[in-house]
Amino acid sequence: MAGTGDAGAEGDSLMGCARLVDKPVSEPRHEPVLLAEAIAALAPSAGETCVDATFGGGGYSRALLASPIGRLVAVDRDPAAVERARELARGEPRLIPLEGRFGDLDTLLAGIGIDRVDGIVADLGLSSDQLDDPERGFAFQLDGPLDMRMDPHGPTAAELLARLDEAELAELLFRLGDEPDARRIARAVVRRRASAPLARTSELRALVHAVKRGRPGRHDPATRTFQALRMAVNDEPGELARLLAAATRLLAPGGRLVIVSFHSGEDRLVKHWVESDGGRRLPGSRHRPPPPTAGSPRLVWAVRGPIPPSAAEVARNPRARSARLRVALRTDAPADAEGEPVAKRRAA
Numbered sequence: 570m571a572g573t574g575d576a577g578a579e580g581d582s583l584m585g586c587a588r589l590v591d592k593p594v595s596e597p598r599h600e601p602v603l604l605a606e607a608i609a610a611l612a613p614s615a616g617e618t619c620v621d622a623t624f625g626g627g628g629y630s631r632a633l634l635a636s637p638i639g640r641l642v643a644v645d646r647d648p649a650a651v652e653r654a655r656e657l658a659r660g661e662p663r664l665i666p667l668e669g670r671f672g673d674l675d676t677l678l679a680g681i682g683i684d685r686v687d688g689i690v691a692d693l694g695l696s697s698d699q700l701d702d703p704e705r706g707f708a709f710q711l712d713g714p715l716d717m718r719m720d721p722h723g724p725t726a727a728e729l730l731a732r733l734d735e736a737e738l739a740e741l742l743f744r745l746g747d748e749p750d751a752r753r754i755a756r757a758v759v760r761r762r763a764s765a766p767l768a769r770t771s772e773l774r775a776l777v778h779a780v781k782r783g784r785p786g787r788h789d790p791a792t793r794t795f796q797a798l799r800m801a802v803n804d805e806p807g808e809l810a811r812l813l814a815a816a817t818r819l820l821a822p823g824g825r826l827v828i829v830s831f832h833s834g835e836d837r838l839v840k841h842w843v844e845s846d847g848g849r850r851l852p853g854s855r856h857r858p859p860p861p862t863a864g865s866p867r868l869v870w871a872v873r874g875p876i877p878p879s880a881a882e883v884a885r886n887p888r889a890r891s892a893r894l895r896v897a898l899r900t901d902a903p904a905d906a907e908g909e910p911v912a913k914r915r916a917a
């Protein structure tokens with residue numbers, strides 16, 4: 570296994586769901602997590618249209634193409650992943666590769682004339698192919714530029730570290746990384762950049778180590794800082810929220826939504842979205858039954874509670890340990906006020 574080291578507290582999200590395996594460079598290095606469970610949950614019938622919203626190394630897509638699926642749209646924001654999807658599509662006419670962000674899913678699909686799908690799967694986080702490349706700047710164990718972008722747009726991690734003020738930086742580290750020393754790290758970043766900008770992963774790691782000196786933990790002290798920055802650079806919470814809204818509009822009645830997350834914040838977002846019916850009502854609880862809603866729920870759980878990886882999978886691939894899979898079913902309640910997905914509203 571190449572050296573990415575320990576994944577960290579919830580740092581399996583930092584490491585994505587990946588394990589690095591010794592394979593030729595041309596082949597994807599990513600080992601899919603919860604693969605059998607995700608495919609069984611999506612369960613495409615003959616002729617159905619589904620979306621793999623996170624193509625990555627193509628593990629999920631390959632397994633889906635072994636089913637009687639009619640069409641599979643493979644989305645990724647990383648041009649390198651989309652190139653792999655294009656290669657696979659050369660011998661597979663049912664596969665349609667699309668470069669873009671899954672938060673824009675209904676616009677992306679409208680662009681190819683699709684306004685209804687039968688299943689959507691998203692396997693959040695990073696692939697090993699991204700993590701293992703020092704030039705991408707995701708892994709604190711590998712020296713490289715502080716980039717951390719999954720696609721070549723928007724500010725890099727180095728630019729965020731140069732631009733945010735101390736309070737903004739502390740808030741970001743605390744909110745997205747649960748970093749208990751967020752304020753001290755933010756202060757150290759601001760002090761350091763007065764003399765020289767932080768440009769390399771090794772520099773940021775050394776700074777965090779210096780701040781957290783004497784507080785050894787189970788994981789590398791820089792884990793939470795790197796996780797928070799990566800999530801901010803790629804607007805991961807915003808992307809997930811937009812994906813949930815788009816999926817609710819796009820899924821046909823009976824359609825399946827399958828999400829694999831690696832971080833409790835992401836899993837909470839999915840749970841809250843389904844249980845609050847996309848923000849239309851407060852979720853119920855043991856103490857508070859759900860209040861009456863204006864309409865029927867649009868999503869219901871296909872399986873109550875998250876599905877974790879099996880002990881055998883965790884033993885084989887320790888980075889799978891924080892993965893959680895959730896499966897929701899689309900009901901026949903109207904999608905939104907207009908009751909139509911974006912493509913139909915545009916066409917009208």
Ligand SMILES: C[S@@+](CC[C@H](N)C(=O)[O-])C[C@H]1O[C@@H](n2cnc3c(N)ncnc32)[C@H](O)[C@@H]1O
Nearest residue numbers: 601623625626627628629645646670671692808
């Ligand atoms: C964990 S990997 C997916 C691995 C894949 N299931 C497989 O079996 O190989 C996550 C992938 O999702 C992509 N990704 C993350 N956020 C995205 C977003 N908002 N829109 C599109 N792709 C995204 C990443 O670029 C990465 O390639």
